[in-house]
Amino acid sequence: MPQSIEEHVGARIARIRKQRGLTQQGLAIRAHVSKSLLSKVECGQKPASPALVAACARALGVSTSELLGQPYADDLRRDRIDTLIQPIREGLENWDVALDWETAPRPAALIWTDVEHALEQRRQARYTDMVRTLPVLIDESVQAVHTSTGEEQRLAYECLAESFRCVFTVAWKFGFLDLATVALDRLAWTAPRADEPGLAAMHAVLRAQTTMSSGRYDVGLRVVDRALRDLDGQQSRRPAGIEAMRGMLHLRAATIAGRMKDRDHADARLVEAQALSQVTGELPDFGVTWGPVNVAVHAVSIASDADDFGRAIELAENVRIPRDWTRSRAGHHWIDLGRAHAWSNHPEQALDCLHRARRIAPQQTRYHPTVRETVLALKRRERVRSSSLSRYAEWVGV
Known part of the structure; x- marks a missing residue:
């Protein structure tokens, strides 16, 4: 098995650090982390937290995806997912130019039906099915924008914005950060033309997500707070959805504050989100998973x-995930909890959580870097060879 497959994040940090001619002390100073923590991460004694990975990536001048080992090219080829990415790249080349079609595009309402289906596939982590439809949806939405006026054109812009949002999700999940950045730029251009404040808020949620990867937490919080101010007094065709987006922005801020190790700020944002969720209940507006359950799983994460x-383990004891809940969020919860159990020296509970994640959202689980890191940690610590862990590791690709 190639060394890169078995290489955990800490080992990648050490390898790239040495290639840069840096000592552990030198990298620790640049990344603003303790040398002791860095040493333990590099040798696999401590987990590489998302905040540490982002800090080391900035200090080493690489992307977080390189430290995480993404994209997992060999595995993507094995599952033939890599062949679906290129049409997406080509589809993003056009977002503002009308083409000479011999036939008119479908009415925007019909396109929207397919976009809603793609959004549901996104929420249920059926990414392969979703990706196959996106290039066509983008092309048809662009054409509809240029051949219509009024409400028909506005809806066409909304179709285009949500299609770009779906591209961002799959690109981010599979580690194609360059493609995710392009999709985010396209969404920034499209959302205002859709004349729907919820889409502008969605762009802010996603942009703040990218700042977490780069470790620019100050920017992320400013993006969130600006978006929250912009929502004040806005009129929406989906008023409840605006409250859901307001709550999602608070959850994003809570996550950022958590990575900044500002627990008081994170808890305050969670309180804001929880208060909103008690008023709205569970809502799927704007393709998000919003409600009290999502606030609770964010606290665990x-x-x-x-x-x-x-x-994390204590908070998870009070989480009750509905049977029909969004698979992408449910799977992510079990991934987070599996990580917590693995590093708390609860290998059986950790593997059980990973199995739950696999059953709920297999594509998301197989390509999630946290899953691979957790499996590698379990393998390093196992005293007696576990056939269940071996089979799971083979399925993941480590």
Whole structure:
């Protein structure tokens, strides 16, 4: 098995650090982390938190995806997902130019029906099915924009914006950060033309997500707070959806604050989100998973990201995920909890969580860097060879 497959994040940090001619002390100073923590991460004794990965990536001049080992090219080729990415890249080449079609595009309402289906595939983590439809949806939405006026044109812009949002999701999930950046830029151009404040808020949620990857937490919080101010007094065709987006912005701020190790700020944002969720209940507006359950799983995720594994496990005891809940969010919860159990020396519970994630959202789980890191940690620590862990590791590709 190639060394790169078995290489955990800490080992990648050490390898690239040495290629840069840096000592551990030198990298620790540049990344503003302790040398002791960096040493333990490099040798696999401590987990590489998202905040540490972002800090080391900035200090080393590489992307976080390189430290995480993404995209997993060999595995993507094995599952033939890599062949679906190129048509997406080509589809993003046009977002503002009308073409000479011999036939008119479908009415925007019909295109919107397919976009809603793609959004549901996104929420249920059926990414392969979603990606196959996106290039056509983008082309048809662009053409509809240029051949219509009034409300028909506005809806066509909304179709285009949501299609770009779906591209961002799949590109981000599979580690194609360059493609995700392009999709985010396209969404920034399209959302205002759709004349729907919820889409502008969605762009802010996604942009703040990218700042977490780069470690620019100050920018992320400013993006969130500006978007929250912009929502004040806005009229929307989906008023409840605006409250959902307001809540999602607070959750994004809570996650950022957690990675900044500002627990008080993170908890305050979670309180804001929880208060909104009690008013709205569970809502799927703008393709998001919003409601009290999502606030609760975010609290678990934030604690796990901060390496506060005991708190993550304790908070998870009060989480009750509905049977029909969004698969992408449910799968992510079990991934986060599996990480917490693995580093709390609960290998059986950790593997059980990973199996749950696989059953709920297999594509998301197989290509999630946290899953691979958790599996590698379990393999390093196992005292007696586990056939269940071996089979899971083979399925993941480590």
